[in-house]
Amino acid sequence: MPILTAALAPQGALVQVLIGLDAPSIMILRTALRPVPSPINTEALLDTGAEVTGVDASLIQRLDLPIAGTVLANLPAHGGFTTAFLHDASLTILHPSGNPRDNLVVRHLNVLALPLAALGYQAVIGRDILARCDFLYSGPRDRFRLRY
Amino acid sequence: MSTETTPPAAPDKAATPPVHINVLPGALEALKLFEREVAAYRRELPRLLDEGNAWRHAIVKGDEVLSIWDTQGDAIQAAREKFGLDPIFVKTIDPRDPERYALLDAWLAAQCQS
Numbered sequence: 668m669p670i671l672t673a674a675l676a677p678q679g680a681l682v683q684v685l686i687g688l689d690a691p692s693i694m695i696l697r698t699a700l701r702p703v704p705s706p707i708n709t710e711a712l713l714d715t716g717a718e719v720t721g722v723d724a725s726l727i728q729r730l731d732l733p734i735a736g737t738v739l740a741n742l743p744a745h746g747g748f749t750t751a752f753l754h755d756a757s758l759t760i761l762h763p764s765g766n767p768r769d770n771l772v773v774r775h776l777n778v779l780a781l782p783l784a785a786l787g788y789q790a791v792i793g794r795d796i797l798a799r800c801d802f803l804y805s806g807p808r809d810r811f812r813l814r815y
Numbered sequence: 816m817s818t819e820t821t822p823p824a825a826p827d828k829a830a831t832p833p834v835h836i837n838v839l840p841g842a843l844e845a846l847k848l849f850e851r852e853v854a855a856y857r858r859e860l861p862r863l864l865d866e867g868n869a870w871r872h873a874i875v876k877g878d879e880v881l882s883i884w885d886t887q888g889d890a891i892q893a894a895r896e897k898f899g900l901d902p903i904f905v906k907t908i909d910p911r912d913p914e915r916y917a918l919l920d921a922w923l924a925a926q927c928q929s
Contacts, residue, residue: 689891689895691892691896692895695895695899696900724840733895733900733901734848734902735894735903735905736845736903736904737845737848737849737853737904739836739915739919742837746837747834747835747837748837748915748918750837750838750839750842751838751839751842752841752844752845755891775891776887776891777905781839782839
């Protein structure tokens with residue numbers, strides 16, 4: 668199982684992620700000979716309080732992620748009970764080794780559109796993804812560890 | 816010294832303000848867009864839970880729960896194969912939803928009154 672360790676940032680446990688369209692949406696676009704937007708590389712906060720993974724609304728707009736419903740979810744760090752559009756997406760946590768086999772790839776998930784850009788990261792990784800991981804937050808060592 | 820104690824006052828539900836709901840830009844539009852799907856999901860939720868579908872994933876279209884899937888990925892894939900890139904409503908069947916939607920109802924009602 669890959670293990671990702673890194674220093675804590677002032678914002679918390681940040682990881683590099685790739686956010687893009689999910690596989691079914693890519694297939695639909697390719698079949699229709701329409702362009703597929705490239706995934707966007709950005710930073711995401713590991714947030715054990717968030718029930719659902721969220722992505723900044725501007726990224727969702729740039730990627731034109733298709734609408735997949737609406738939800739009422741608890742995101743304590745982002746205003747508590749929150750309701751917003753859900754969108755289909757894929758999300759890859761990039762391992763610092765650079766080896767693609769060490770990445771955590773989530774091919775389909777629903778993400779909430781959130782206003783995050785001013786916070787120093789453009790995504791929050793919630794418990795829907797963290798449920799697949801062991802996450803150790805070591806304050807005294809100023810580091811975190813994610814195993815998946 | 817008296818041993819009588821005064822029982823604590825029962826919370827006055829009518830005086831309790833509704834829990835704040837963080838309604839993000841577009842959220843009201845989303846609730847409107849999926850009004851029928853949300854209503855169908857709420858109507859069918861007791862049955863879905865009774866049948867042991869908690870934490871599975873439902874595809875809802877219009878007034879009907881079309882199908883239920885074990886994983887969110889499978890539900891998304893099935894919905895996209897059927898509806899292309901049109902808006903779809905894929906909902907995790909969450910046993911907490913009756914209380915949560917009640918909170919949302921109360922909050923929306925309070926907004927209408929203010």
